[in-house]
Amino acid sequence: MRVSELLIEGFGRLPDLVESAxxxxxxxxxxxxxxxxxxxxxxxxxxLTRVQDDHVTDLIDGAEQLWVSGDWAARFGLKPDPDDTGYGHTAAQVLAVHPDGPEALIGYFEAVSARTLEWLATLTEQDLDRVVDERWDPPVTLGVRLVSVLDDDTQHAGQAAYVRGLIP
Incomplete structure (x- = not known):
């Protein structure tokens, strides 16, 4: 199995998790x-979609976040701020995210996921060793960044499924 196929398998599992949540x-x-x-x-x-959109966009030469280039932000009651991914959100900021329905969440995620999967298909094993962030010690490679995004997305999809089970 090629490394790109392995990554596609991992990221390819996310759409079903998001949709079922x-x-x-x-x-x-x-x-x-x-x-x-x-x-x-x-x-x-x-x-989880903003994180994937932001982080993967940073890895694709010349790409712009779909959050910024599309009309997604309006469907969430938000501005298309490329820096707003939810990190550090207060309780009030969490409640300010107003998706107009599940279609907005699924549609935005599907668009981001499709772009991610298409780009992953172009990767080689050698690409994974490229340093993409020198702010850390050790510096973060492309492979480590992708695993981090996949891990973060999987955890948040699981949390969303758990919260769904708590709805009265």
Whole structure:
């Protein structure tokens, strides 16, 4: 198995997780929090998609985030700020993420995922050793960054599924 195939397999599992976490829910249910200050399903799926959009875009030469280039932000009641990925959000900022329904979450994720999978197919084993972030010790390679994004997305999809199970 080629490394690109392995990454495609991993990232390719995310769409089903995202869809099963949000499909059939109302906009109100997507904004429901199980406790004050907790993350909502809508925020969790928005955040995991924003992270993938932001981080993978940084790895693709000349690419622009789909969040910025498309009309997605309006469907979430937000501005198309390329720096707003949800990291460090306060409880009020979490509640300010208002997807207009599951279609907004699924559509945005599908667009980001399709671009990610297409780009992953171009990678070689040698590409994974390229340093993409020197702010860390040791510096972060492309391979490590991709595993980090996949891990983050998988965890948040699982959290969204868990919160869905708590909806009264």
């Amino acid at each position: 949000v499909e059939g829910l109302s906009a109100e249910q997507l904004r429901w929090a199980p406790a004050p200050g907790a993350n909502t399903i809508g925020w969790l799926v928005w955040h």
